[in-house]
Amino acid sequence: MRATAFSVGEPAPWFYCRTQLKERFCFDTIAGRYVVISFLGSSVDPTSIKILEGVQTHRRRFDDDHVCFFGVSVDPEDEKLGRIQDSIPGMRVIWDFDRSVSSLYGALQVDGSIRQMTYILDPALRVLAVIPVEEPTQSHILSLMRCLDNLPLLEKAHAATQQAPVLVIPRIFEPALCKALIRYYDDHGGQESGFMVERQGKTIQITDHNHKQRRDCTIEDEALSKACTRRINSRLIPEIHKAFQFNTTRMERCMVACYSSEEGGHFFRHRDNTTKGTAHRRFAVSLFLNSGEYDGGALNFPEFGKALYSAPTGGAVVFSCSLLHEATPVIRGRRYMFLPFLYDETAHAVREENLPFLGK
Template sequence: MRATAFSVGQPAPWFHCRTQLRERFCFDTIAGRYVVLCFFGSAADPVSTKVLEDIQAHRPRFDDDQICFFGVSVDPEDEKLKRVESSIPGIRFIWDFDRSVSKLYGTLQPDGSIRQMTYVLDPALRVLAIVPIKTPIDNHVPSLMRFLDRLPATAAPHAATPHAPVLVVPRIFEPSLCKALISYYDERGGEESGFMTEQSGKTVHITDHNHKRRRDCVIEDEVLAKACESRIASRLLPELHKAFQFNATRMERYLVACYNSEEGGHFRPHRDNTTKGTAHRRFAVSLFLNSGEYEGGFLHFPEYGKVYYNAPTGGAVVFSCSLLHEATSVTQGRRYMFLPFLYDDAAGVIREQNLSFIERQP
């Protein structure tokens, strides 16, 4: 499975179109289950015929509750001759006769033909996989079904419990980038990390092991920093805007942090924007680089109960800098994190205005 127009973790484009069942279908309304979006071109194509037959052979899997299938046709004859038929629940067909949807998804070739492929989207309509349709064609749908078999089931309906207003977004960094960041830290080591506080009208940096114990390594490798920046921009910022209507345009700090159990790594409850030197910060990102390789080390938001938060490797917990939060103690192993702050141009003005209040470290 490889990326073509998009990469795993990016949001799939939204669109409006005509389908076999609706004159105007809003694609974004299908969020909440896994989506198989198959750009097969024309049902008259023998390759497409085989793919669609194999999908029908797995008809029970597409139930609209867990998974749904959308086939994208660019051939008007598919509609006129009724070569394909929607089957509710689970299987529907999109009429893309002007090829606008195909173009949006990068499947339209310069000569007007379609690069046949299947996208798998998660319940938030973010790309999970891109599977080219190629020979041996007999393997396409079986490979697709094996991939679907490995996906966790969506949660059953249940009553909500009190929780913090945070986002948990998986697949921001791929595993290889997480490993590269950890290696970068291990090769250079981390410096003792203090925190900012206000003293006599100045923002000062202090160290107090009772409040915080962590070591940080600033990323000075430009290629590595750009890799982090591009993934935050393309995979995380759209989710932030969707949830909070905030357009982040700037990112503060490119660093890898390590909470080490041997030092009792932790960060007691605090807020990230309570000094003049930090007042510009709008959202904090806690991006987990090695989930499951340590014990403890959760995010906790005391104002919203005793729920502990984390994310899978490469995933992030994103929250307002004004929320009280803590990093609980790591009791075994090392917890590696990528920890930027996000803000916008208006907050950038505040940052510039407050530079004179920051007491520089010797």
């Protein structure tokens, strides 16, 4: 039993359940729209009655194209007496009589009662918001509708264009953590960042401002480093596994990098795993800490066209280390980034084997 609710940015767990129309409904097939899932307990609970009435007042919102609603009932009498029913499109009831879904989502309390709350999930079924049910109940509905009002419109169907095989994932770090990392960098300063090359059979680091201009700061504060690692583990790694069937077990470096317009910050075309000292790297993570506070500084993957990639503050662009890529010049302000590499146990063995080839 999960004791707490999922936090914003975490992937919501998938499950099978029974609904009015399907004996075995596959929840993850609802992806592609915003999802509201409310843990009601019983439909005759006074609070649940008000929630359902409030949702019904805004029935038009739930159309299955943009948003859909799930009410989760653990009361068999709700089904037996037909007290709540599916209303397609947009509104469905999950019969959770064994309380397995409620347990999975942190809504089942130790005494067996239901912690009433509502999740909002994004189209990839990641948590956008968790709204606890508090008195007065009407405030819950107002909070829910306010969140729905602020959701970006989903794209309409359109012909696909060429795209690099990358993931753009929002909400890995929350704004407060992004600010804490930037503050740490500003307090400690950054050291000039080089890049790795092969020279006479050894992997060494060199600097060349025509190729790369950046300053890096390793995070040595244990609490801050652990906060970053926890979020990478719970919010990012599951998405990599879903997209690429890759089991990440290790992370290389915990650092903040700064590309400054004063220094012409950039990193020209390169791959991240072309030397013996870097051959273990599997995925690169470019996590944006202050999007919108600078101009320039996007990612480009020349093998796949001239499209420029970025992410909102706290979001990440994730890609294979074997892809050719560049960080375009920052022309105004400072671009702060969190830049780890991810790999697995097989790659770790490669890293250990290649240690003798690292130069000093």
